[in-house]
Amino acid sequence: MTRRPAENAPPSDADARRARKGVVVYAGRGLPTYDSAFFARAREGMTKIAEALVPPRDARAFDVPSGHFFRIVSVEGPQVGDLNLWNAHDLSERFFSGKTRALHATHVSVGDSLWSTLPSLRPIATIVADTLDWYGFDADGAGVHDVIGTRCDPYTNLLLNGFEYHHCCHSNLTRALSRRMNIPLHAAEPHVHDVLNVFMCTGFTRDTHQYFMKASPVRPGDYIEFFAQIDLIGTLSACPGGDCGDTHSSDAAQVHPLLVEIYRPRQGALEAWRSPEPNAYSRGHGA
Numbered sequence: 001m002t003r004r005p006a007e008n009a010p011p012s013d014a015d016a017r018r019a020r021k022g023v024v025v026y027a028g029r030g031l032p033t034y035d036s037a038f039f040a041r042a043r044e045g046m047t048k049i050a051e052a053l054v055p056p057r058d059a060r061a062f063d064v065p066s067g068h069f070f071r072i073v074s075v076e077g078p079q080v081g082d083l084n085l086w087n088a089h090d091l092s093e094r095f096f097s098g099k100t101r102a103l104h105a106t107h108v109s110v111g112d113s114l115w116s117t118l119p120s121l122r123p124i125a126t127i128v129a130d131t132l133d134w135y136g137f138d139a140d141g142a143g144v145h146d147v148i149g150t151r152c153d154p155y156t157n158l159l160l161n162g163f164e165y166h167h168c169c170h171s172n173l174t175r176a177l178s179r180r181m182n183i184p185l186h187a188a189e190p191h192v193h194d195v196l197n198v199f200m201c202t203g204f205t206r207d208t209h210q211y212f213m214k215a216s217p218v219r220p221g222d223y224i225e226f227f228a229q230i231d232l233i234g235t236l237s238a239c240p241g242g243d244c245g246d247t248h249s250s251d252a253a254q255v256h257p258l259l260v261e262i263y264r265p266r267q268g269a270l271e272a273w274r275s276p277e278p279n280a281y282s283r284g285h286g287a
């Protein structure tokens with residue numbers, strides 16, 4: 001238990017207060033509907049145009065033009081990846097893990113989009129394939145591909161464990177963005193943000209609601225695939241935790257590379273498709 005015992009006795013109507021019915025927080029009609037037939041057609045006859053092998057305990061950057069697909073593939077052995085995405089023309093617009101979680105769920109799969117930060121708030125990548133969709137939520141309440149964790153980082157590691165480790169996902173992503181943008185580490189680091197934990201199996205404990213991880217069910221050949229809704233720069237870290245079944249932020253775990261593949265759709269497949277515009281809110285803010 002991390003929570004202290006309650007200091008206040010429950011009121012006489014405590015049961016009634018707890019029994020109120022929950023409603024889904026974001027249930028508006030504005031969420032784009034996922035057109036599976038459209039994406040199935042667009043993926044027919046697509047061509048691989050680039051790939052990047054991400055070494056374990058390191059990260060690599062990759063570019064995905066709007067209207068292309070990118071796939072993250074497990075190779076050699078079970079391995080978790082930490083994904084960052086930016087608008088290729090403006091790094092201030094980047095993947096917004098918190099709002100993606102609120103709009104979809106704690107874990108994402110086919111039909112869910114990765115949304116960008118305010119004020120743009122638009123779907124920047126949509127998941128079109130996921131070979132781990134069979135996993136669902138297990139008896140512990142855990143699922144795969146979470147947007148509830150952040151990323152392993154050297155600051156939290158120093159705080160909790162008292163030593164410096166330089167190959168946490170945060171540092172790997174920082175080095176990869178620094179190389180891609182040709183900017184120093186200290187300029188790249190503030191752009192690194194909360195990730196999509198690709199292939200990671202996580203949940204909250206039932207009693208104390210603490211974040212837990214368990215060995216990823218991913219096996220070589222498994223992949224998750226995205227449709228890029230805008231021009232993207234991505235970075236992917238192959239987490240030092242490997243399958244994240246035991247430890248991270250050290251060299252103790254067995255680790256494997258990850259593969260990123262970029263695909264161009266068949267010519268003409270996207271004629272009717274348009275890249276989403278940034279959110280149209282006036283930004284008046286009541287002033």
Ligand SMILES: [Zn+2]
Nearest residue numbers: 152169239240
């Ligand atoms: Zn990590």
